[in-house]
Amino acid sequence: MATDDVRTDRLSVLLDQFDKAREQAQVRLTGLTDEEYLWEPVAGCWSVRRRGEATTPRAYGPGEWVLDLGAADIPGGEYAEVARQAASGMSVAQIAEDWNVSEARVEEVLAHEGEPEPDRTAVTTIAWRLCHLHTGFAGGWEWAFGGKKQDPKLMVDFTPDAALALDRFWAAIDQWRDSIGTLTEEQLDTVGFSTYPYGSDAYDPFVSVVAGGNLEFIHHMAEIAVLRDLWRAGRQ
Template identity: 75%
Template sequence: MQSEGARTGRLSLLLDQFDRAREMAQVRLTGLGDEEYLWEPVPDCWSIRRRGEATTARAFGPGEWVLDLGAPDIPADEYAEVARQAAGGMTVAKIAEDWSVSVERVEEILAHTGDPEPDKTPVTTIAWRLGHLHYGFAGGWEWTFGERRQDPKLLVDFTPSAAVALDRFWAVLDRWRDSVATVTDEQLDTVGFSQYPYGSDPDDPYVDVLSGANLELIHHMAEIAVLRDLWRTRFTAAG
């Protein structure tokens, strides 16, 4: 393995991007309380809920609290990625398997012309966003640097405590970052270096997987930041 001081330019760029995003996120999440963490700004939000109170089709988690998850589909902003997968030689059946949708749904997307209609996606709570990121990074580590056997959806014990959730989340990010820093240039180019079972990781060079992980952290933290702004101004905004 390479030492961090000798890592390649590509890895340095990705680690620096990750470090900056994590630093901004930690500052932005300072002072997060339980009520804000679980705040549902509109009806029918996705969040974390006690197992017996879950209403979504595929809510999951190993303990008392589960993370909302609806029926599988391919969002509109991923249509181009599906087209790239097909153009790269991936079969329709394999694409359908990766996205947990039917072959007919993939064929429908590949036949689509023009701009797709925007998705009608649920509004999600801060608890949901953090939980989504947590199990993604925990699963990404397990299926790259760990034993590659545990279901990512069973790795995180979701909690209604903001402080506990954040402590666990930062620890998972630190473990991820420490392991990624050891990756060699050859491993960056290795297709299937990550075997994360939900998505296209086994079919992608690891450098693409890392880029995608950074994007997940950045865009979900941006959403959390907006929710924090809305929470702060919820009683003072002009009606």
């Protein structure tokens, strides 16, 4: 379907949204220095650290540098996601395995009524947010278009070098985008087109996975933009 030469089919709308967000993000990340990349605006931030210096219990990565990750739980902001997982057909046991929590904790979340308590998650650095995105998109490509074998948490070689991290990140983003651009309508509707080992991707039509990737990219890039604003404001 076309309107004034502008395609409005599902895939075109999603790609247009992603392309515009990527363009804006690349402009906003121009000139990122190592110091700013690793800047910790408050005490107790999660970031990229040498393996021997990480204090979070589930920090991960394949090399010398790892990405902080705290104790397993389901934060309040993710209660709705757990409900969606259950509605999509995931069992309590599968949800518990996905979040690395007990089945009792999943049942507690599913039974919760009213608004959950506000999250008390750590503030994260630009490095953490960028590497978190890199992990997701690299792993997302592997489990939808690649060999569907590599653990996403071991795919990205984290680095304290901002320029190198960005070069690797944009390469992963472009690989994802190029592959998304080849999808057919049938593939978009296929449940299990992605078998990503974390989350509910394997239980969702792939169009939902693509839309979710756009949302993840946009909201983390907005957070990074705010951190850059705060960094600059603190040095005026």
